[in-house]
Amino acid sequence: MADVSIYEQKLQLKRKTGIPRLLEIAGTKSILLIFASLLAVVAVLAQITPFLTVFLLVQELIGNIGNLKAIDQSYVWSLAWFTLGGVAVSGIMLYAGGMLSHIAAFNILYEIRVALAGKLARLPMGFFTRNASGRVKKVLSEDVERIELFVAHHILDILQAAVLPVVSITALFVLDWRLGLGAVIPVPLALLAQYSMMNESGLALYKQWQEKLSSMNGTIVEYVRGMPVVKVFNQTVGAFKRFAADVYAYRDLTLHWIKVSSTPFGGFITLLSSSALFITPIAIFLIRAVPEDGYASLITTVFLFLFISMGIAVPMYKLMTLVPLLIQVSTGLASIDDILDEKEIADTQSKQSLQDAEIKFKDVVFAYEQKPVLNGVSFTVHPGTVTALVGPSGGGKTTIANLIGRFWDVKTGSVTIGGMDIRDMAIEQLNETVSTVFQDVFLFFDTIEENIRMGNAEASFADVQAAAKAAQIHEFIESLPDGYQTLIGEGGTYLSGGEQQRVSIARAILKDAPVVVLDEATAYADPENEARIQAALAEVLRNKTVVIIAHRLYTITDVDQILVINNGRIEESGTHGELLAESGLYKRMWDVHAAARNWNIDTEEKK
Missing domain, CATH: 3.40.50.300 (P-loop containing nucleotide triphosphate hydrolases)
Incomplete structure (x- = not known):
């Protein structure tokens, strides 16, 4: 069995999906994410402070509307300091949570890439013949980077966007369950309108979009690599049929997705912003049953409900814009798991002496x-x-x-x-x-010396030079301004075909x-x-x-x-x-x- 690193052992645990899978991959770093999440919850609670203090301040003003001099100045100042304190606590908690989530994200990014690199090194060549380099590049680069960004930034954003409406709605029900019901009614209606984007067919459509994007990335890489041929034969982008077909397929599916999503998303936004339409009739009904000396208190409460209900809409909007990111991360994790699940070449750790080189x-x-x-x-x-x-x-x-x-x-x-x-x-x-x-x-984007040294990582510079001399490339290397320290581009961009071959032969000689x-x-x-x-x-x-x-x-x-x-x-x-x-x-x-x-x-x- 292959010598599997601790990173791969974490990644190969079988097998959850979505956020649970992300926490599974995070391993011990999940503790950092849990602490960051707790700090984010505290920050959300602190963010409620301005709503509460404004409510209390308005209540104080309305209660003394005929005699403003009777307003308790010390009480007003205490509300002001309480507001500043809440804002400060929220900022500190978010900063600390952000630091923890970034540390966790960078560690997860490192561990996933190390594990994938190790896995790819042990996969048979058949894997690479079956999979376009663009697809593998997307997993190693885009999918992993997306996970890092999600952990560093968006996990806390999603948590805040989810917790703030819950806390706000709970507070509203505590104040007045009837007005609270009016504030909440638009939420399930909005989610119902949005369901068609998030149900099984919607997720299937998103998966198709990801596949089209991956296919297009692969053909873009192929097209760029084949640009000399395209230019020599005077071909246009349209003549490169596979490239054009993938781009058009991606465009068509994207437009279809937008068309399918626009109606439910428009309904979601409209309903989520309509809480006043439900709160106002309830308030009118309640005010008829309240004695005159209770008008001030009810008006203050209605004002608070309208204020907070508008505040609920903002994080809900944000949550819905972040959900696609969660789907992208889940899809990226699935792509990573697809590579990790590939059958690798069986290995043994024991080295045995060979009879000869037959x-x-x-x-x-x-x-x-x-x-x-x-x-x-x-x-x-x-x-x-x-x-x-x-x-x-x-x-x-x-x-x-x-x-x-x-x-x-x-x-x-x-x-x-x-x-x-x-x-x-x-x-x-x-x-x-x-x-x-x-x-x-x-040839790798590195110095000529390091490209030759790939044949034997322990070789001295003198050994590298000796191999280059035997490969008939030493004099050419010495003629370069930086000699053996000359950087060469990916694929040997700055060397002719014959020079590349001799560098490759020098590797073999050194090995x-x-x-x-x-x-x-x-x-x-x-x-x-x-x-x-x-x-x-x-x-x-x-x-x-x-x-x-x-x-x-x-x-x-x-x-x-x-x-x-x-x-x-x-x-x-x-x-x-x-x-x-x-x-x-x-x-x-x-x-x-x-x-x-x-x-x-x-x-x-x-x-």
Whole structure:
């Protein structure tokens, strides 16, 4: 079983939803959120103070309306100080609660991202082929950031918006249950009008909106990455059909959502603001039954009810605007849980000594989802030898190479290195044993030195330089203004394809793994870069067990073994000379390759 961090242990607890799930993820930090919530409740109670003091002040004024000099000045001042005290307490409590919620939010943000990064590192490559990078980016960036913002700011906002109406309505019922009933009647009516936005169909519509947004994000990333192709072929945004379709689908669903929501939301706002329509008739009815000396008290009470009922509407509005944020957070938590629930590659912590660096495939069967790719593949790569994989596109060459690095697990059969099934080998040990040089190089936004050091984090600067020299890239790096400290953009923005390849080869040299899997790096190189890359590869491959995916057949004429892969099977195997003598698929491929190399354009002057 994988070495799961304490952060992932918290996240993998099974399994609540919404706010309870958020508290579950928060773990010990949920105590901070509970304290912050209690402080927010105290702040809400303190916010009621101005309503109470205004009521008492108006009562004092109306009671002495014929003799204002009789007003108790000390009483008025005490009300003023009481109001200031309530405002101060509210501010202090909100500040303290905000600090606690921010601390909790930053810790939760850190823990979720660490856990997700660890999880992604242990997922098979199949996960990344099934999921667009835009979707994964949305979870790691947008969803996690939204949770952080929600915890830091909106949890307390929601709590205040929910508690303030409850406290206010309770106070109104204590003062006069009849007027309180008039103040409360609009609330359930408003919520009923809003129900169509929050019921099952409304939530389903919101989920569809989130899915459309995620899909659009993915196609935007793809569109930006493919911009050179779009420009070269003079394509417009409209011509990029998938991009345009996703944008239009998002627009149409958003407009539909607005249309569906506008009527119930308008009813919600109208009803919530109409408490005076219910309080006034009740007040008129009550005033007829009150003796004249009770008019002043009743008018003061009605004034307070109208004042507070308007105050109830504001937090209710705010609560309804915050509910969609709660839904977004719940959806984001579900997306995070979807990744955490993905089946990862089984790991073991024990490292065992290998007999040698021999690679052996035995009756390997593999399929992507339900699509068969390899069927009964068996071969051996002896220690210190080079085996080339050739064959038509889609035949299974890359899959074989990826299975050596355990990017996926085989369905049946086995892959062994040094006599050990790689499924029984610790992932860390397998990564130390196998080095892969990809055809499509990815360089991180970091210095050239750190990009090379990815091959061996413990390597000294001298080791990095030695690897760069062996990879034929040292002189180029030294020619840069900042040398090895030069920052390169995501994907190697500031390096040519050949320079990126040589940095990648320097990584492999620095790693010095006994097994090297090479997706031929010279496939798209110009002659000058090809010569340098071939010289660099000679350093990587020396005394290693090597598997090469070959694209240029003339580069593998001297290898120890060639496997011709076609339709998921090994159709032929042998040396270059042996395969040419068989006059099979390899011979036909070689003839086509030789003809292509000798092909040129003849020009003839027109007379």
